[in-house]
Amino acid sequence: MTTATAPRAARIGAFAPALLLLAVFFAGPLIWAVYSAFTDVALTGSADVNFIGADNFVTMWNDAQFWNSLWLTLVFVVGSAVIGQNTLGLLIALLLRGRNPVARGLVSGLVISAWTVPEVVAGFCWYSYLHRDGTLNGILGWGGLDQNWLYTTPMLAVILANVWRGTAFSMLVYQAALNDVPPELHEAAAVDGASAWQRLRSVTLPLIRRSIVTNLMLITLQTLAAFGLIYVMTKGGPGTKSSTTPIYMYQESFQFYQLGYGTAMALVLLVIGAIFSLIYVRLIKVDNL
Amino acid sequence: MTGARRGPMRLAVYLVLALVAISFFLPFLWLVVASIQPGAALSADITWEFSFRNFADVLTVDTIFRPVLNSLIISGGTALLTVFAATLAAYPLSRYRSRFGRIFLYGILFSTGLPITAVMVPVYTMYSQFELTDSVPALILFMAASSLPFAIWMMKNFMDSVPVELEEAAWTDGAGWLQSLRRIILPLMIPGLTVVFVFTFVTQWGNFFVPFILLQSPDSQPASVTIYTFFSTYGQVAYGQLAAFAILYTLPVVLLYTAMSRVFGGAFSLTGAVKG
Secondary structure (H helix, E strand, O other): OOOOOOOHHHHHHHHHHHHHHHHHHHHHHHHHHHHHOOEOOOOOOOOOOOEOOOHHHHHHHOOHHHHHHHHHHHHHHHHHHHHHHHHHHHHHHHHHOOOOHHHHHHHHHHHHHHHHOOHHHHHHHHHHHHOOOOHHHHHHHHHOOOOOHHHHOHHHHHHHHHHHHHHHHHHHHHHHHHHOOOHHHHHHHHHOOOOHHHHHHHHHHHHOHHHHHHHHHHHHHHHHOOOHHHHHHOOOOOOOOOOOHHHHHHHHHHHOOOHHHHHHHHHHHHHHHHHHHHHHHHHOOOOOO | OOHHHHHHHHHHHHHHHHHHHHHHHHHHHHHHHHHOOOOOOOOOOOOOOOOOHHHHHHOOHHHHHHHHHHHHHHHHHHHHHHHHHHHHHHHHHHHOOOHHHHHHHHHHHHHHOOOHHHHHHHHHHHHHHOOOOOOHHHHHHHHHHHHHHHHHHHHHHHHHOOOOHHHHHHHHOOOOHHHHHHHHHHHHOHHHHHHHHHHHHHHHHHOOHHHHHHOOOHHHOOHHHHHHHHHHHHOOOOHHHHHHHHHHHHHHHHHHHHHHHHHHOOOHHHOOOOOO
């Protein structure tokens, strides 16, 4: 590789637009967040903002609703991403391997179309699907199981909706990973009399281990701060039954005007995200660095 | 494995796949049906009356045209700015090894994981302090900044695949780095530039939370926000119209995605993302 042909100034100049944007509009708010989490800044327009130390964090520590929201976020991430999307995506990718092209096209086409639909529209689809008079009750009606699912099982409802919306990502990751598994290994194991399950466990899964871990990190990060889907479907309700931390943070900041407290919660989310992101950066193989 | 065991096994696999297909299709069903039922409400009672009246009813300046135009300006502006800044930044990252570049690249990769939703409260506080709320250009600047980490990462991976030898010839002819970037690398990177542009455009077209927080006046809001307002105002009574609106709003994204996957293969949007 040829180096040092371009003058140093030009090389740094090339970074300028990106650096400027990132510094002002990305790093800026982050630094601002650290500052305002320690203030009582509110949306009411009052000009005097006071430095109140760690008060917001003390409030948070004693706020049962915050802990409830954190718990619901964990349930949402584990239920919809780690268990739902990840397992279903892997299962679909495995089952589609070597099937006829029509079946492959149809199934992955449907799974991917759920993924391409904008968040708000996905929320509408599931709202009308699970509503009292919706499609699901139309199907279940004869069994006497019909109910307003958004009201009786709000967390299950938003988890299922997010599995529906996000499975395509995991499926695509696993389809790509499975393409790299040499078929000879499989045949050899089959000749040795290994059952389908044994082949999966001792040949396929170890070979795609890296993809599994990377996928888990990425979908956790994508799910952690999900807002639109839950907000459209339940608004965090009924009561606080599906109020995950992003929803609670939004309500405290923009409905109860507690921007300082909302920012403190945002910081907690950011720190959790940063930890997962660091693990992800360590995992990914960066060849050209 | 014997044929006797293979048969039932195959059948079971196809049954599971059929179940998956049906489960993924059902949530769409009412949206599609309701859009062509003139008196559709939330209930899934299908009548034999079909018409495109719902589509005709929403095709007005206030419901569809202005919000979609706003979406085009916001998503298009963000994608253009992102592609511009990402291309410039990707060049030195792809062509020279330096300590700064290394740190920058790690920082970029780390930032792709940060939850943007969480940043929105401080962004709002900052924007209202500097009176930048309700401004479309200010919104575009933030959206471009938040799209940049992933865009730079993708762009660098695309640029890495353009051989450096092609440039060396230009350098000996005395061309500067900007010239060789413009005349040699960019023409060879049209597919990569298109992928980054479309990916950013599609992501921002669907972005609800950021404009929901930063834009207050209905006249400048994109379709992702106005469709939500429409839903919370008329969703119960005019579900058919909401469904028609949702389909018209979703269509461009689906068409773009289909076109892209025809040209670049199914997993186009994952390019450069997961190399684990």
